[in-house]
């Protein structure tokens with residue numbers, strides 16, 4: 001069982017990455033093989049809407065996404081973590097998602113048979129406020145992303161009221177829940 005965690009925060013060891021790490025620890029405790037990808041450290045361009053994927057359903061931009069496409073393909077479960085930025089996902093997370101337009105094209109327009117196995121997905125999101133509408137927006141984008149990639153939206157962890165670095169260290173309930181959800185994702 002391979003679990004891939006994607007960290008969408010621009011800051012290392014930020015609140016969302018700490019929760020992601022806890023979830024990955026939970027997954028690891030069940031014997032899963034885990035890998036973490038920090039989007040801000042990859043060299044990724046935004047989707048150029050160039051139409052390069054129209055014919056083959058494959059992205060023509062050669063950059064850090066190449067590694068991500070391959071890694072997600074091998075994954076059995078995927079955990080995406082992102083902070084809420086301006087009532088949505090971080091730019092890093094959204095930019096990565098847009099680069100899966102090639103899979104949307106392959107699946108829905110070219111009717112290409114994609115992978116057989118359905119992968120499991122967990123979404124972790126943190127925010128400075130407690131605004132449900134901000135989490136709703138973020139969830140809606142992740143659900144569209146997961147649906148395109150045949151990732152089942154299994155569970156979510158939203159943690160509001162955390163703003164400064166390591167604020168999440170005081171959120172014992174959320175840290176424990178992240179660990180438990182990581183474990184559960186493997187067992188599902």
Ligand SMILES: Cc1cc2nc3c(=O)[nH]c(=O)nc-3n(C[C@H](O)[C@H](O)[C@H](O)COP(=O)(O)O)c2cc1C
Pocket residue numbers: 009010011013014015016017082083084085086087088126127128129130131134162163164165
């Ligand atoms: C550019 C920017 C935009 C933000 N927008 C929102 C927002 O719309 N709603 C909110 O509740 N928090 C917002 N925040 C606060 C972050 O979600 C919060 O600080 C979070 O803990 C950061 O997570 P991280 O440490 O994983 O990066 C924003 C922060 C930044 C830097």
